[in-house]
Amino acid sequence: MKPRAAMIFAAGLGTRMGALTADRPKPLIEVGGRPLIDQALAHARDAGADPVVVNVHYRAxxxxxxxxxxxxxxxxxxxxxxxxxxxxxxxxxxxGPGPVWTLNSDAAWTGPNPLRALAGAWRPGMEALLLLIPRSRALGYAGAGDFDLDATGRLARGTGYVYTGAQILRTEGLAEIPDPVFSLNRLWDRAAARGRLHGLVHDGHWCDVGRPENLALAESLLREGAA
Structure with a gap:
């Protein structure tokens, strides 16, 4: 079953952005002449997502x-x-029911629509399909990496690839976690233990827009992608 609905995460405090989020939420910071949330919405609409849900908290x-x-x-x-x-x-x-797309709103993308690419690779038996970028090509990313990808497309915790913030996820496992506040990492780890956590490498470029110094990188990326 292909995903129908999309969840865009937009509720974070954006504290790493410093003064830029003193008077507005991070998803309304402009990159390439439009707010970050608008690129996420465009991806969801172009992929045919319906409904599209956005969560809000800071300066809601x-x-x-x-x-x-x-x-x-x-x-x-x-x-x-x-x-x-x-x-x-x-x-x-x-x-609603069924697997869903989820998409973070704090990234800049070039290349194929990430949600369409995920839908094309989604297969029965998968519990989650995460869109990845090689750590060597993850612009603005300062971490150690998130996952390793094997020849069958299955994921394990590692350092070779970075999670881009786009995925398809089966949601039934959410009911198994009693805590009201928790990260999707817990669902991924359970899926990985069952051999049902999969990855797809993004055929394009990606930039983390989580820090002020990354805005120039994202702007440059979008200019080059439009050229």
Whole structure:
């Protein structure tokens, strides 16, 4: 079953962006002449996602106003941040049944639509399919890497690839976690233990826009991608 609904994560505090998020939420920071959230929305719409759900917390009124013309559903986390796992579970009544796309809103992309690429590679038996970029090509990324990818497309924790923030995920396992606030990493680890955590390498470029110094990198990436 292919995904139908998409969840865009937009509820983070954006503290790493410093003064840039003093008066606005991170998804409204502009890169390439438009807010970050707009590129995420464009990917979801182009992939045929319906419904599209966006969670909000910090300066939620600004995001609500910006999203009002876009016919999206809002998952309200203003009272409590739930992290990715708790936030996705709380949004399930808005998303509906079946596997879902999830997409972070703090990245810049070139190349194929990440959500379309994931849908084309989604297969029965997968519990999660994560879109990856080799660590050597992860612009603006300062970490040690997230996963290693074997010849069958299965993932294990490692350093060779970076998770880009786009995936398809079966949501049934969310009910097995009792905590209200938790990361999707817990679902991934369970899927990996069953051999059902898979990865797909993005055929394009990607930049983490989580820090102020990465804005120039993202702008340059988008200019080159449009050339």
């Amino acid at each position: 009124d600004q995001l609500r106003a910006h999203l009002a013309p876009h016919a999206v559903r809002i998952a309200d986390e203003t009272e409590r941040l739930l992290e990715t796992g708790g936030g996705l579970r709380a949004a399930l009544p808005l998303l």
